[in-house]
Amino acid sequence: MKILFVVPYPVSKAASQRYRVEQWLPVLQEQTINYKLAPFWDTATWAILYRKGYSLQKLSGLVKGMFKRLFLLAQLPAYDYIFIHREATPVGPPWFEWVAAKVFRKKIIFDFDDAIWMPNTTEDNSMASNYKWHQKTAQIIKWSYKVSAGNHYLQQYALNYDANAVYLPTVLNTTINYNRVKEQQTERVTIGWIGSHSTLPYLKLIEPVLQQLEQNYSFDFIVVADRKPDLNLRSLNFIVWSADTEIESLLKFNIGVMPLPNTEWAKGKCAFKALQYMALGIPVVVSEVGANVVAVPDGLAGFTCNTPQEWYQKLELLLQDADLRAKFGHTGKLWVAQTYSMSARQQNFLNLFT
Template structure:
């Protein structure tokens, strides 16, 4: 068997691709399944893609990506399955997927972990937003042999267009990577968040809560991201995200947070930050939105909140009580091993290729 992974990002750069595609590659190797990973963006373009300026370099990178996709068409006959994560091209119609499915008659496995059929314009992508075909998602789903959905909200959408849609959550390797348990018995307590520039604005939702807590308690608030946060907090520390140090950086947190707005876009999120915290024995406090309500057993592995008052009360409780933090953390790690680990879903992943 030969599988072609058609992916947006350079290898090792984006969380969704690292955990929904790249971490499964060793599983394919164990099964002696051959594969190739074909990113759209090259590393150089990716490094400047979300920075101000560099317009010519971005256009050149886009043109190179399109040319690589054209060349890739000549390789399609050699593969049994075409696994497409999110989309083959970032702008324009889904011409590559159409040719792969209709002209080459390949079995397409379409994988997505966001509500990408909805417009989600930010300052970083506003220039390209007008050229994105958000409505192509339903076409990609309908053309696919199977559809891998990151949560039930996405699966319900996919089932409208393809009965072969299956739920495959974003999972973590709790044996070789996320294999440590946070020590909660330390003098200084840290609250923190991990994410990217696209979700950094969500921290504004709990900024007033954190400011109020700072009036009464001494704690550090850590942000692990690819961009500095715009937060008015006394004890804010920014850690630039790094793939090599990600686990050790996360282990600096005693409490992990995941605020989300109650929007259709947010309902498509797959609770990934919460999963990272729980896998390391870090209790999570998150908005009661979308997949968070199923991924986080409330009051067992952490808390889901609907109001600022709930956010304040739950964070205050965890700041004060190391025993509760340790109890929720241990339960969270066990929950992850059972429900959201690579080991628990290996067969489900391999079944996509049957």
């Protein structure tokens, strides 16, 4: 068997690709399945893609990526399955997917972990958003042999166009990478959040809560991201995200948070931050939105919240009680190992190629 992975990002640069594609590659090797990874963006363009300016370099990178996709078409006959993570090209119609499915008659496996059929314009992608082809998500799903959806909300959308849409959550390697447990008896308590520039604005939702907590408690608030957050907090500490130091950064947290707005776009999120926290024995406090409701055992491994008052009360409770943090952390770690680990979902992943 030979599989072509058509992916957006350079290797090891983006969380969704690392956890939904790249971490499964050793499993394929164990099964003696051959594969090739074909990123759209090169490393140099990715480094400046979400920075202001560099318009010519970005355009050059886009053109280069389009030509790579064009040349890739000639290689399609050699593969049994074409696995497309999110999209083959970041702008324009799904011409690559159409040729693969309709001309070469290839079995496309389409994988997505966001509500990418919805416009989601930010300051970073405002120019590119004018050339996005959001309706292509439904088209690609229709042409696909199977669809892998990161949460039930995404699966329900996909089922409107393809009966072979399955739920496959983003999972963690709990035997190698996420095999440690946070020690909760620490001198100072830390609340933490991990993410990227695209989700940093969600921290504004709990900024007033954290400011109120600062009036009554001494703690650190750590943000691990690719960009420093714009938050007015005296407790704020910023750590630049790196794949090499990700686990060590997470283990600085006593409590992990994941605020989300109650929007259709947010319902497409896959609760991955919460899973990362729980996998390391870190209790979580999250918004009661979308996949968070399914992923977090409320009152057992953490809390789901609807109002600022709930956020304050639950964070206060965990700040004050190290034993409760340890208890929740133990439950959460076991829950992730049983439900959201690679070993728990390996067969589901391999079944995509049957």
